[in-house]
Amino acid sequence: MIALTAFVIGIWIGLTRIGWAFGSPPAPGTHGAIIVLGFLGTVIGMERAVAMNRTWAWITPLASAGSVIAMLTGAPSELAGALLLVGGVVLVGLFGVAYRIQPEAHIVMMGIGAGAWVLAAGTWLAGGAIPSLTPWLAAFLVLTIAGERLELARIIATTDTEKRRLAGAVAVVLLGSVLSWATLETGVRIAGFGNLLVALWLIRYDIARRTIRLGGVTRYMASGLLVGYGWLAVSGVLWIVSGLSRTSVAYDAALHTLFLGFVISMIMAHAPIVIPALAGLPFPFTPAFWAPLAFLQVSILIRVAGGLAGNFELRRWGAMLNAVALGLFLLMVIGTVIRGQRTKYVARIT
Numbered sequence: 001m002i003a004l005t006a007f008v009i010g011i012w013i014g015l016t017r018i019g020w021a022f023g024s025p026p027a028p029g030t031h032g033a034i035i036v037l038g039f040l041g042t043v044i045g046m047e048r049a050v051a052m053n054r055t056w057a058w059i060t061p062l063a064s065a066g067s068v069i070a071m072l073t074g075a076p077s078e079l080a081g082a083l084l085l086v087g088g089v090v091l092v093g094l095f096g097v098a099y100r101i102q103p104e105a106h107i108v109m110m111g112i113g114a115g116a117w118v119l120a121a122g123t124w125l126a127g128g129a130i131p132s133l134t135p136w137l138a139a140f141l142v143l144t145i146a147g148e149r150l151e152l153a154r155i156i157a158t159t160d161t162e163k164r165r166l167a168g169a170v171a172v173v174l175l176g177s178v179l180s181w182a183t184l185e186t187g188v189r190i191a192g193f194g195n196l197l198v199a200l201w202l203i204r205y206d207i208a209r210r211t212i213r214l215g216g217v218t219r220y221m222a223s224g225l226l227v228g229y230g231w232l233a234v235s236g237v238l239w240i241v242s243g244l245s246r247t248s249v250a251y252d253a254a255l256h257t258l259f260l261g262f263v264i265s266m267i268m269a270h271a272p273i274v275i276p277a278l279a280g281l282p283f284p285f286t287p288a289f290w291a292p293l294a295f296l297q298v299s300i301l302i303r304v305a306g307g308l309a310g311n312f313e314l315r316r317w318g319a320m321l322n323a324v325a326l327g328l329f330l331l332m333v334i335g336t337v338i339r340g341q342r343t344k345y346v347a348r349i350t
């Protein structure tokens with residue numbers, strides 16, 4: 001519930017920041033952090049705690065949820081930063097334990113992703129401005145998602161050379177993110193190049209390129225993944241071009257091709273697997289799920305086109321349509337979970 005609140009308020013903040021006068025949301029400066037570490041941090045933390053089945057692993061989602069409460073109640077920002085730091089450190093520890101049990105590349109990848117979370121929280125605590133957090137927020141999500149794809153064994157690359165190529169791309173992302181502390185634009189350009197390499201690697205090796213030919217939920221998932229990788233590649237180019245300079249006309253497009261195009265497409269694509277795992281409920285897929293996925297893509301295109309053309313009215317409307325796509329998806333997920341609960345209940349009493 002707290003995660004959901006973080007998401008809804010995060011989007012509300014985003015809409016007001018892009019020019020929609022919808023009252024005054026709490027914590028207006030926290031948009032990116034509250035969605036990435038507050039909402040996604042809690043969800044990813046829960047997913048890992050369920051998978052690892054260790055009581056202490058729940059510290060991560062609890063700390064993330066606590067940070068959301070701290071942000072929204074106007075507590076000193078150090079409290080939110082400290083809670084996020086604790087959540088991130090525990091997550092790194094969790095991957096450390098997981099690696100001892102199962103020394104696999106995907107655990108290393110997600111462990112480094114969790115390390116990026118820790119560094120984002122550290123940058124926050126050190127008083128870094130919000131833009132200086134962005135490369136770390138992005139690295140956390142890019143590496144976590146790439147690691148999850150490896151974990152789901154949906155990647156066909158098996159040779160050491162192919163794995164070394166991915167490691168090289170990840171090293172470029174990390175190098176750029178570290179450099180961004182000293183010189184934001186140069187660091188961001190390098191991190192963007194790394195994201196581009198990761199995207200090309202995923203496009204080349206993810207089995208989604210084959211499974212898109214199948215039908216039903218498999219095709220839906222493969223389409224979401226491939227379109228998301230495409231957006232990650234586009235964002236890589238836009239990071240290189242703009243250096244995420246706030247004065248660049250490409251700033252909004254560079255941010256949201258990654259955070260909406262890549263990340264939210266991934267979430268939509270993985271929903272049929274992640275939601276049953278988290279809620280312990282059946283998740284009957286229906287073709288209606290194509291609607292928010294397709295709508296999201298069109299709305300991002302409108303927002304990006306508006307932004308790059310300097311047409312801020314078009315960009316503002318694109319952002320509103322992004323929110324509509326997200327709202328539609330959320331309502332469909334809630335409806336499906338409620339139906340799943342009913343089915344489970346009926347099955348239990350009959």
Ligand code: HEM
Nearest residue numbers: 014015017018030031032033035130134259263319322323
């Ligand atoms: C309807 C959806 C969204 C809208 C309207 C929106 C709007 C905005 C705006 C206006 C900015 C600030 C640009 C500036 O400073 O000039 C921004 C920044 C940012 N957004 Fe979004 N956004 C949305 C969705 C998302 C999502 C889903 C994520 C993460 C998954 C995200 C992550 C970020 C990040 C990391 C930043 C940079 C840090 C910050 O300024 O907080 N956004 N967004």
